[in-house]
Amino acid sequence: MIRRGFMAALAALAFVALLPRAGAQTVEAVPPGEGLAVATFAAGCFWCVEPPFDQTPGVISTTSGYIGGMERSPRYEEVARGRTGHTEAVRVIYDPRIVSFERLLDIFWRNVDPFDGTGQFCDRGRQYRPGIFVHDAEQRRLAEAAKAQMGQRFGRAIAVEVTNATPFWVAEEYHQDYYLKEPVRYRFYRAGCGRDARLEAIWGRPGS
Secondary structure, three states, X not given: OHXXXXXXXXXXXXXXXXXXXXXXOOEEOOOOOOOOXXXXXXXXXXXXXXXXHHOOOOEEEXXXXXXXXXXXXXXXXXXXXXXXXXXXXXXXXXXXXXXXXXXXXXXXXXXXXOOOOOEEOOEEOHHHOOEEEEOXXXXXXXXXXXXXXXXXXXXXXXXXXXXXXXXXXXXXXHHOOHHHHOHHHHHHHHHHOXXXXXXXXXXXXXXX
């Protein structure tokens, strides 16, 4: 327990010390192009949610941002302090002819702690709450069905919220593709936050 707390503290220190300062305002995401669809997921720090979707055939792009709050053009500093009501999330643009929403749901579940509704891993607060933000009735049906299946599988309550998507605000540029821009810092943060250890404890090793 002491080691876990120490690693989390190191991750938090690195997170605060290494981030550039943001000054630009955030902008609202535009609709996807013709023939494409959008899915939005929250599973803690958005840096860590982009990679599994980027690696999926049929996914066109992922964008880190903020959703669920009332304020317009929220900035990271305010969201991270829990002052705006937003949560960190990733917007996935995909080609439904290649990858289904059900497949994206499968990826989401494997990258979230479904039992923790007060944050994810070392990141605490509702700005890191897990959620599926649905864009139409079919997505809601599929998301609710998947959530019910998870409850049956584990025999316990699932804390992931299924809610209607609200305006999505694109996060500051330095957050986008952070795992590619700063791979060493990203890996340090991810490990120090205990994300992979917790996911393996819930879901088993990747590919198992």
